[in-house]
Amino acid sequence: MSLYQIRTLAASATAIALVLSACAAPAATPIAPATTAPAEPTAAPAPAEPASGIVTREYAGSKLTLASQTDQFIEAFRALIPKFEELSGIDVTLDELGYVDLRQKATADFVGKTANYDLITVDIVWSGEYGQNKWTVDLTPLIERDKAQLALDDILPVMWTLGKWGDGQWAYPLAGYANILNYRTDLFAEAGVSVPKTLTELQEVAAKLTQPEKNVWGIGLLGAKGPAVAQDFMAYVQQYGSSLLDKDGKPAIDTEANLKALEGFKALFNAAPPDATGWWWGDRNDAFSSGKIAMMLNWSTAIKNHKNPDLNPFADKIETAFSPLGAEAGKYGFGGWGIGINADSKNKEAAWMFIKWITSPEVQKEWVDNNGSPIRRSTLTDPELVKKYPWFPILLESFEKGDGDYRPREPWYSKMEDVIGSEVNAYLVGQIDAKTALANMQKAALDIIK
């Protein structure tokens, strides 16, 4: 007997699936790339000269392996490493890794003492973990020994937070990031608003710029559960003038000031695209490039790509300003990367030579021309570079008034970030209220630190 009739009955059960398949049918629907396309090097690098006698051929023939985060400065590594190899005779292998991969591979290398990597780029927030475990070399004695070669006074003071923990310098400053405001001049003019200087003004301006009917929103924010929303919220807390830790470094999250900051942070989402509660960094950059948001607070490292007409059609309408601050705040958010030497490396001196060279004043010009972020005052005030990168004076002042501690550089940072990222996201999507979120964060933070 045929199964035809039973199949007919079963068809009703499959109807939902078929309808949904039909929904998914228009394959031609354009799907935007998840991440911003990499920038091309903006200038042909000039031939490198040995910087202040730093590079010698003493270690010619040896090999170094560098594990690097694939931030914009990776392009500078790609461009400059061949020159270092030519000058020193040292073979440098660059292992380009995403954030999670880098942390996991580097940790496995440290714990297993396999020394696969000689050099590692170190996120500012990893400093405590690396220092406490002595996974990287404390560079303090080397800095003291070679200070004549290092032009230390030229490195902006805040840059030393990139790798400092306790009394040690566990990574050397490599790429400084300032939290700045990028905005669209045409949309600001159309709305008749000026650049916000305070957080109150930021709320007002963002609201005025929001035109849902045109799918244009006042501001882009990171709301995705995890590091994205945690870092944006911590930056907002810092701009607000509050803090997640007290003067003794103990959690002080459940405070009246942080409640206001959290509520203010959520209020800002009213001027952001509704799906911003699920945004990561790439989503925000894509939204800015596609003209969907009028402004965004972001690391300074993104601005060069946004000013590139090949990557952003609104490049000539984009300007940079200082991050708006709350009444109590006097500092701007600071972050970025250091570069450390694996404590188990067999090539520590060769690795140190590389660090000295890549961060030297002479190489910094090429470093920033190839999308590296500056660490030196001389770079940020170089007339030629300032002409090329007119936002450098804003960076300089942001660095001079920068605060690298608003995200605790402590060994327990990743756990704290996870808690903040979960609770703030839960508040933003309406799962819990602000007081509960702060109470949960405070309790979890105390558990983490004890």
Place this chain on the structure above:
Amino acid sequence: MLAPVLIFVLAIALAPLIFSFSISLTDYRLTDPTQAKPFVGLGNYIKAFQDKAVLETLWNTVVFTIGAVTSQVVLGMALALLMAGETPFMRALRSVAILPLALPPLVVGLVWKALYNPQFGPVAYYLKQIGLSVDRGLLGDFNTAMAAVLLIDLWQWTPLLMIIFLAGIKSLPGEMLEAAYVDGANRLQAFFFVMLPMLLPVLFIGVLLRTMNAFKVFDIIFATTGGGPGNATSVLNFHIYKVGLTFFDMGYAAALANILLFMIGVCSAFYILLLRRQRAAESL
């Protein structure tokens, strides 16, 4: 002859389990400067059942598993019945229907994330057309995120059950159904009282396989929601990944993994028991 098998079982199956259990009894943290691995007994297991995050993820895992297995069994059976014909068209259709199985779950997650995108995704577009608000997208809304993730899992894994059930249907003796119809059974009665009982062994195997996989769901969550929004889609396996490879708390992560293993083991034992009882009843 026994030695190679024993070596295989010991090396491949038992050794990692023993290692996993042994480190679960310690406070082994990769980030501990002393690398002391102090013995804590069942401390990690006790901590797990007092940990709010673990209990939430455990609950979400159970919800996900029940939702995924139930919907996929029903739909898989329906599709198997629909596609049981032996025409060239049906054979071609079956080949197309199993394509989702060939895709890596991570890729499936990313594709569906784009489909669900509230700005340019076709799912959001059609939902807006029928007047449903999808401002944050189905994956971004606390109330719809789990259902949206379940739908992705349904899309990918229903074909597996369809194939398993189809194999069962093909092996059924046609005389039984014919006799039922001759005796006056209608289509529903023929399915529920004749076909389904004969398909029970196959059904149990399908349910067992999907239950084990659904308990371990990770890739789709990793690619789409990261456990959010809030804790809506935070499942145990994703939490284990976070504890082990973000916080590097290897002892605690091993304890959580063993709890997951135990849960899967209990489910498996339950299904196998049912299968044996059913076979015993058949043999009477």
